[in-house]
Amino acid sequence: MDRGLLFFIICILVFKFSIGQNTNEIDSLERMIIVNPDDELQVDLLLQLSSEYGIDDFQKSLDYAHNAIELSTRRNDIKGQILSNIHIAKIYQKKGGIKEAFDYVIEARNLAKEKNYTNEYAQAIYLMANIYVEIGEYEKTAELCFEALKIFEELQEKQGICDVLGMIGGNYYMQGELDEAEKYLQQSIDLSKSINYKKGLGKGLTNISAVYNMRDETEKAIEYLYVGCRLFQETGEKVREGVAYCNIALYYLKLNEVDSAFKYTNLSMQLNELEPSNRNMVLTHIVRARSFLQIEDTAMFLSNMKHALEIADENGLKSLSYNAASNLLDFYSSIEDYDMAFHYGRLQYALKDSLDRNRSLSRLSQLQMLYQIEKEEQERKLNEQRKEFISGIIILTLIIGLILLVFIVFRYRVNAHLSKLKNEKLENELYAQQKDLAANVMSLMKKNEMLSEINEKLIKIRKELKSEDAKKKIANIAFEIENNTQDKSWEEFEIRFKQVHTDFYTKLMDLYPGLTSNEIRLCAFLKLNLTTKEISSITGQSPRSLEVARYRLRKKLNISSSSTNLTTLINNI
The missing domain is CATH 1.10.10 (Arc Repressor Mutant, subunit A)
Incomplete structure (x- = not known):
């Protein structure tokens, strides 16, 4: 049997097996949702199902994610709502729906901030940075990345730190600042190694290889990509692995090592059969075509480059169509086939014009979107400031009220203390007056008793006297003593009594x-x-x-x- 045919049959069988495995996993997740009554677990399962469908079945992936939002909203699961919104934003981002991605990630960010879910807030702004870097808003990307980095560091969330450091490095790379890019990417790689974070390490290695390639340190770039490929194999990220193989092939082509370039384009195409990626398929055919041109196999060059152009056109990948058309234009110009050169030159011009027009419209759309986002952000900040101002007024009012209450209570206690002291003083004075009155009463009683005794003695003396005149005088004295005693005693008593x-x-x-x-x-x-x-x-x-x-x-x-x-x-x- 022909080896090529045998290889093709094996690839098809492996691909079908992979699809079968994926279908079984989806069926298993769907059964778990049906039999599991735990709402929190159901939210996680719905998001897993959404991830399984990915962008291959965009609508199903979106439906499951929306079901997760509805379920988490119904059970007031704030964390579930935030993560579901982040998940939907990622779905739209992969599909190219930047505006929709922004809408959902901003919703997630605002909810996380309002409800104080710090980790989820950092995840949301990290995704926002990811979206901003795609549209070339590097300054905004850096601002959000460093904010997320600070939060992840405070939470000691090391995987999050790895991802953000990688994003900062990538952001510097896009701006051509290779030294800064290398510094942050290396930090991400070192930390990923220390915590055995294979996905983060794989991404870091492939990104830093691009930095070394830009510096013409191609062999070093290839070494990093080799390690990245092994990690992608371990984590099952076939698309990333295929892209890495394609890049290795491109770097070998740069070193004029055509055999190695062919080897890695073949590996990239095999992986693309298992997990298709139209973009990677086009890039692989372009690299493969240039490899054939290097060995002057023009037939295979044209076959692969035209196939790349065909796939790119079918899938609307205009930038790759332009790349393939440019390669074909250069080739036909070099062999002086001016009819074909004119054909691909006209196609290249049309594609460039379309790309420029789309780029202008896209940029205009992005600017409108950014203006709207900025406007909504300003409104949100104004609302927050308004809420903070109202909260401040309420708190200030409560503080003033509390101070007044404390002052009133303090004054009441002072007045109560003064009143108590005054009452004690009055009671003491009253007690003294009562004591004085009692003493006065006792004195009156003793005085009256003494006067009564004197009076009785005078009466006895009067009886013993013989002279009538003397008796009369003694009787008058006794009468005066009795009358004066009663009047003066009462007057003195009444004065004292009224005082008390x-x-x-x-x-x-x-x-x-x-x-x-x-x-x-x-x-x-x-x-x-x-x-x-x-x-x-x-x-x-x-x-x-x-x-x-x-x-x-x-x-x-x-x-x-x-x-x-x-x-x-x-x-x-």
């Missing part, structure tokens, strides 16, 4: 306006909790007459029940 109980008489007369002066005097004595005997010693009245007076007072005060205490009633006034 200032409004007692007023309240008493308001309640019982019909009381006589003697009844008022008795009430004052009872207010001081004086017994009948003590009142008798002050007033000179007999206990019996005082009991009668108490009885009459009870009637005037409408005390009918024997259980009601007269002294208690008066003390409550």
Whole structure:
């Protein structure tokens, strides 16, 4: 059997096996979604399914991702919503839908920032940087990359750091700053090695190989690509591996090592059969065609270059069509086949004109999109500032209110303390006055007792006297002593009593306006909790007459029940 045919059959069988494996994996994921009730796991499974379909079935990939958003929104899974939006943005980015990619990644970024999901916020702005670099906005790319890098470093998220360092290096490469590009790419490679991050390491190695190629260090570039290819084999990234083989072939062609160039274009084409990539297929045919031209096999050159042009035209890859047409123009011009040269020259001109027109329209569209994004960003920042201002006013109001509350409480406590001190002072003064009043009452009682004794002695002396005149004088003295004692004692007592109980008489007369002066005097004595005997010693009245007076007072005060205490009633006034 012909070796070429055998090789072709093997490739087809391997390709079908690969497709079968992919279909089985999709079926397995779909079954897991049906049987698994865990909403959080279902969101992850939906995103995995979306990734499995990739850009080969754009609509299905998008549908599963939208289902993930709906599910995470329904269960209020903020993280799920953010990751689903990031995933959809990546789908649109791969498909070339830059505006849609921006819409979803900005939604993810805003939600992550609002809900304080720091890691997911960094992922979102890293993807934004990825999109900006595609449209040549290098300054914005750098700004977002360094912001993401700072967050990943704070979180010690090393894979994220690797990816961002690689992106910064790539950004410098696109601007022709090769030293800076090498520095950041090497940092990404070193860190990827230290954490065994194979995908990040593979990307870093292939990117830094481009830097060395630009410096004409082609052999070093090839060494890095070799290692990158092995890593892509381990991680199953066949498209990246195929692109790397194509680049190795191109670098060998640059070194005039045609056999090696053929070897790696063959490997690239084999991988492209397993996992098709139209862009890589066109590039491989162009490199293969130039390799044939190097060995002056013009037939194979034309076959491969025309095939590359055909695939590029069918898939709308105008820049690659232009590249293939230019190669064909140069070839036909070199062999002086001016009819064919004119044909491909006209095609090249039409493609260039179309590319320039599309580039202008694309740039205009990008500028409009960037203007709209910038406008929305300004509006978002204004809204945030407005919210922060309102929050600041609310916080300031709360602080002022708190200060006022503290001041009021402090003042209340100070006033309460002063009032307490004032009351204590008044109580002390009242206590002193009561003590003084009690002392005065005791003094009056002793004085009256002494005067009563004197009076009794005078009465005894009077009885013993024989002279009527002397008896009369002694009787007058005794009478004066008795009358003056009662009047002066009461006056002195009343002055002291009013100092202590200032409004007692007023309240008493308001309640019982019909009381006589003697009844008022008795009430004052009872207010001081004086017994009948003590009142008798002050007033000179007999206990019996005082009991009668108490009885009459009870009637005037409408005390009918024997259980009601007269002294208690008066003390409550």
